[in-house]
Amino acid sequence: MTKKNATIYDISKKLNISVATVSRALNDNPRISQATKELVVKTAKEMNYKQNNLAKALKSGETKNIGIIVPYINTNFFSSVIRGIEEELSPHGYHVIICQSHEDVVTEKKHLNTLLNAQVDGIFMSVSRTTIDTEHIQHILNTTNTPIIFFDRKKDIPGISTVTIDDYKGGYMATEHLIDEGYKNICHFAGDQNLEIYQNRLRGYKQALIDRQFQVKEENIVFTGSSIDAGIDAVKKLWSSTSVPDAIFSASDSTALGACQELKKRKIKIPQEVAVIGFSNEPFTQFMELPMSSVDQTPVLMGNMAGQVFLDHIKDNFSGVSIEKKVVLAPKIIVRKSSKRK
Amino acid sequence: MTKKNATIYDISKKLNISVATVSRALNDNPRISQATKELVVKTAKEMNYKQNNLAKALKSGETKNIGIIVPYINTNFFSSVIRGIEEELSPHGYHVIICQSHEDVVTEKKHLNTLLNAQVDGIFMSVSRTTIDTEHIQHILNTTNTPIIFFDRKKDIPGISTVTIDDYKGGYMATEHLIDEGYKNICHFAGDQNLEIYQNRLRGYKQALIDRQFQVKEENIVFTGSSIDAGIDAVKKLWSSTSVPDAIFSASDSTALGACQELKKRKIKIPQEVAVIGFSNEPFTQFMELPMSSVDQTPVLMGNMAGQVFLDHIKDNFSGVSIEKKVVLAPKIIVRKSSKRK
DNA sequence: TTGTACGCGTTATCAG
DNA sequence: CTGATAACGCGTACAA
Numbered sequence: 001m002t003k004k005n006a007t008i009y010d011i012s013k014k015l016n017i018s019v020a021t022v023s024r025a026l027n028d029n030p031r032i033s034q035a036t037k038e039l040v041v042k043t044a045k046e047m048n049y050k051q052n053n054l055a056k057a058l059k060s061g062e063t064k065n066i067g068i069i070v071p072y073i074n075t076n077f078f079s080s081v082i083r084g085i086e087e088e089l090s091p092h093g094y095h096v097i098i099c100q101s102h103e104d105v106v107t108e109k110k111h112l113n114t115l116l117n118a119q120v121d122g123i124f125m126s127v128s129r130t131t132i133d134t135e136h137i138q139h140i141l142n143t144t145n146t147p148i149i150f151f152d153r154k155k156d157i158p159g160i161s162t163v164t165i166d167d168y169k170g171g172y173m174a175t176e177h178l179i180d181e182g183y184k185n186i187c188h189f190a191g192d193q194n195l196e197i198y199q200n201r202l203r204g205y206k207q208a209l210i211d212r213q214f215q216v217k218e219e220n221i222v223f224t225g226s227s228i229d230a231g232i233d234a235v236k237k238l239w240s241s242t243s244v245p246d247a248i249f250s251a252s253d254s255t256a257l258g259a260c261q262e263l264k265k266r267k268i269k270i271p272q273e274v275a276v277i278g279f280s281n282e283p284f285t286q287f288m289e290l291p292m293s294s295v296d297q298t299p300v301l302m303g304n305m306a307g308q309v310f311l312d313h314i315k316d317n318f319s320g321v322s323i324e325k326k327v328v329l330a331p332k333i334i335v336r337k338s339s340k341r342k
Numbered sequence: 343m344t345k346k347n348a349t350i351y352d353i354s355k356k357l358n359i360s361v362a363t364v365s366r367a368l369n370d371n372p373r374i375s376q377a378t379k380e381l382v383v384k385t386a387k388e389m390n391y392k393q394n395n396l397a398k399a400l401k402s403g404e405t406k407n408i409g410i411i412v413p414y415i416n417t418n419f420f421s422s423v424i425r426g427i428e429e430e431l432s433p434h435g436y437h438v439i440i441c442q443s444h445e446d447v448v449t450e451k452k453h454l455n456t457l458l459n460a461q462v463d464g465i466f467m468s469v470s471r472t473t474i475d476t477e478h479i480q481h482i483l484n485t486t487n488t489p490i491i492f493f494d495r496k497k498d499i500p501g502i503s504t505v506t507i508d509d510y511k512g513g514y515m516a517t518e519h520l521i522d523e524g525y526k527n528i529c530h531f532a533g534d535q536n537l538e539i540y541q542n543r544l545r546g547y548k549q550a551l552i553d554r555q556f557q558v559k560e561e562n563i564v565f566t567g568s569s570i571d572a573g574i575d576a577v578k579k580l581w582s583s584t585s586v587p588d589a590i591f592s593a594s595d596s597t598a599l600g601a602c603q604e605l606k607k608r609k610i611k612i613p614q615e616v617a618v619i620g621f622s623n624e625p626f627t628q629f630m631e632l633p634m635s636s637v638d639q640t641p642v643l644m645g646n647m648a649g650q651v652f653l654d655h656i657k658d659n660f661s662g663v664s665i666e667k668k669v670v671l672a673p674k675i676i677v678r679k680s681s682k683r684k
Numbered sequence: 685t686t687g688t689a690c691g692c693g694t695t696a697t698c699a700g
Numbered sequence: 701c702t703g704a705t706a707a708c709g710c711g712t713a714c715a716a
Contacts, residue, residue, distance in 0.1 A: 007709055018687045023711060033685060048485065053460055054405065055709035058396045058692050065407075065439070065460075072425065074642070079421040083414065086442055095439045095460055097407070100428055118407075118437055119396055143390070257629060287599060289631035300416070349693055360703045365695060373701060397693035400708050687716075693708105700703080 006047040015043060026051070057119065066310065067097045067115035069108060069125040076282050077299050078126065081151060084303015085124060092311065094121070101128040109136045122146060122310050126153040129192055147313040151306045152297075153195050161313065161325040163306040167197045170295040170331035171204025174249045174277050177293075177333060179212050181341045183247035183275050187220040189234050189259070191251040201251045201279060220245060224255050231258020239266070246274055247339070253278035253285055253294055260292065260338070275339040281332075291336035298329055305329065348389040357385060368393070399461065408652065409439045409457035411450060411467040418624055419641050420468065423493060426645015427466060434653065436463070447472040454482065464488060464652050468495040471534055489655040493648045494639070495537050503655065503667040505648040509539045512637040512673035513546025516591045516619050519635075519675055521554050523683045525589035525617050529562040531576050531601070533593040543593045543621060562587060566597050573600020581608070588616055589681070595620035595627055595636055602634065602680070617681040623674075633678035640671055647671065 008022040015022070017036065024032050025040035057063045066089060070078040086096045097120065099111035108128050115123055123146060127134075134155045140148065141159050150162040178186050188205045191198030206216050222237060224230040234255065238245055250256035256278030260270060268274055270290055278285060281296035305327045316323050350364040357364070359378065366374050367382035399405045408431060412420040428438045439462065443450035450470050457465055465488060469476075476497045482490065483501050492504040520528050530547045533540035548558050564579060566572040576597065580587055592598035598620030602612060610616055612632055620627060623638035647669050658665050 005709095008711095009709075019710080020688075020712075021686055023709095024686085027711080031685060036685085050459055052400075052709050054396060054400045055692085056711080058394075058400055058694095058708090059710055059712090061692085063396065067437075073415075073428065074418065074421040074425045076416065076418070079416040082440070083416040083442065086415065086440065090441070093456075095409075095441075095456070097437045097439050098424070098428065099432070099437075100425065114435075114437070117392055117395055119394070284626040284629045287626045287631075288629050347693095351693075361694085362696085362704075363702055365693095366702085369695085375701060378701085394693050397708085398695075400692090400710095401694050401696085403708085685716105688714085690711105690713090692710090695707090697706080698704090700701100 005052065006044075006049045007052070008049070011040065011044055011047060011049060014047070015039065061119070062121055063119045064093050065095045065097055065118065065120045066122045066124065067099060067111075067118070067120040069099045069101055069111050069115070069123065071101050071103045071126065071128055073098055073100055077152075077280055077297065080299035081126075081303040081306070084300040084305075085307045086303070087300075088304045088307025089310070103128045103130060105130040105132070112136065112140065116140065116144060116146060120146065122313065123148045124151060124306055124310070125149075126151055127155055127195075129194060131155070132194060145317070147310065147317070149306055149309055149313075151302055153197060155196070159322070159324055161309050161327075163302055163309060163327040163329070164197070165297050165302065165329045165331045167200035167331070168204040168207075170279065170297075170333075171201035171249070171251075172208045173204075173331065173333045174279070174293075174295055175205045175208035176212065177335065178247045178249060178275055178277065178339060179208065179214070181271075181275060181339060183341070184214075185220070185243060185245045186214070186247040186249060187222065187238055187245035189222050189224045189231065189248060189250035189252070189255045191224065191226055193223065198251050205249055217243070219243070224252075226252040226254055228254050228258035228261070231255035231260075232262045233258075235259050235262040235266075248274065248276045250276070250278045253280045253282040253292070256292060256294070257284070257288070260288065260290065264289075270338050271341050275341065277339045281334050286336065288338075290338050293336045293339040294334050296332040296334050298332065302329060347394065348386075348391045349394070350391070352389060353382065353386055353391060356389070357381065403461070404463055405461045406435050407437045407439055407460065407462045408464045408466065409441060409453075409460070409462040411441045411443055411453050411457070411465065413443050413445045413468065413470055415440055415442055419494075419622055419639065422641035423468075423645040423648070426642040426647075427649045428645070429642075430646045430649025431652070443470040445470045445472060447474070451478045454478065458482065458486060458488060462488065464655065465490045466493060466648055466652070467491075468493055469497055469537075471536060473497070474536060487659070489652065489659070491648055491651055491655075493644055495539060497538070501664070501666055503651050503669075505644055505651060505669040505671070506539070507639050507644065507671045507673045509542035509673070510546040510549075512621065512639075512675075513543035513591070513593075514550045515546075515673065515675045516621070516635075516637055517547045517550035518554070519677065520589045520591060520617055520619065520681060521550065521556070523613075523617060523681060525683070526556075527562070527585060527587045528556070528589040528591060529564065529580055529587035531564050531566045531573065531590060531592035531594070531597045533566065533568055535565065540593050547591055559585070561585070566594075568594040568596055570596050570600035570603070573597035573602075574604040575600075577601050577604040577608075590616065590618045592618070592620045595622045595624040595634070598634060598636070599626070599630070602630065602632065606631075612680050613683050617683065619681045623676050628678065630680075632680050635678045635681040636676050638674040638676050640674065644671060
């Protein structure tokens, strides 16, 4: 009942030729006669021969596997990036291994090690919220040849390529849009400042205000989590203060959604009294009671680009060159009813 | 600049002992002296020794990798199932490789072969829409020892374990719920009948009607795709007929969403005039203008169960037994405003 | 054009 | 308790 695969050894025996010849014939080596080549290929098919990638990998050092570490896979953003990576790399014969860090740096570290142990040819990752220190990543850089590529949530580490969107610009565009629509007192729900993406969205928000002669009021910036409840709480907090905002730019769609829910509860009209714009363009935003504006991150494209950067790395490494690439994609602002007053 | 890993060979040289002893010490073999064991482990750590899984896999035949084939990864349902599988298997040292069939049987076949070639220890899959013939899958069953596990979209093949939800019951419950709410002329948006899941939802719909003394009218069953537009078209079709329905049970959330959009356009009130209930409990359903009822498929749990079935297979196979398991999960009906008239 | 023999890193068998 | 060696399946340098 055990089913064993045929090896080049079996073929060589059957044909009374050496394994070397079989191997070369199968790999289309130029210095082999057309006749034996065809014969070998034919009998290989007959014997249902399948090349053993493990043995090949052991010899070559290339597994044709790449690893991806994300906080969670079942979010629209991350699963879309993964889709992009898979579609870029699959045609080149790579398999995609996925791991979830659960936003925990210890788990992230563990996965990093097991992936390295599995001899993956490259690692793509979006760091977890709790990843402050990056020495575990730098260590890999110093002790292995495995290329690491950050996407979206990056850390500044020399030698590591990154693919991100211009979050600064995204924040800037969203804020400017609200100004253009005539809103005067724009607040910001800022995300975890340990992550660069949220720092940049905040920076964009501030700069847009400054450039348009608005005051940056610290009390208008609320640092929230990224849940619906966090959005509800943020509204409660702001609307109990003296200067109530007339627009919300949230760094996350979920908190923006929470804000919409709480505003509705308080019978505050969107977008007449208050505008809301989120970030990520999650699928639910367009189907909401009041379709919500957001900033699209083109996640599938981000995955495609990350895949390309990896392929470039492989090529470069082959020729001994090591290049660090920084790909920055343009965010797309999606204006819907929640922020259109004019 | 090339960075090579230390091997047990390097350790054996340094310590002037044989590789066999090193290997045994590292694997905690009982018949090795505590002294040498500790010495080996210590120097291994010093030399930053990492076990080469490839070599181990070549020897043992186990890669500790499993493959998953889904139509697309960036949908809530499939990415959630994958999450469930990953979380069940990761603690056991397995890595999860994902592939997308793009609903194309040829691509599915290709991935099946490359996964087999990559020597995965098991394959999880949800068949594509275009998978009619299953001989490529049966062939694998006959020629390899690699266990295959279907989840959600299965085919009836003896020897293959499956993890599904009771779609029949889901369809039955949804329809019964509409009856209980007092709706009299319930129509059904049925999905692609090549997939068992849609057949079963339809069967459940019919049986519920019969059991409650309602007539099954063929003109009330519309076979649609699973897009929003398909839902819009279905409403157009039904509302141009003589007997207009007062309730819609859609086998897909997206078509149900399309229906809601078209009904709103026609100023038909939900749930007063028409009830709508979908299937899958996609995240957007709860945030819609009118929160939509749906049938939850507990996708993460489905993934967990699939992972467990796989682990059982491995264990069984170890003891020579081969068992076929059929896990059927219970659907959960989620009632929201779109179908509550009472 | 083809064959021989070795190495990739482990584990397992058989001696001792 | 430890050592020598074969085997896993493949690719390739060196020979012929």
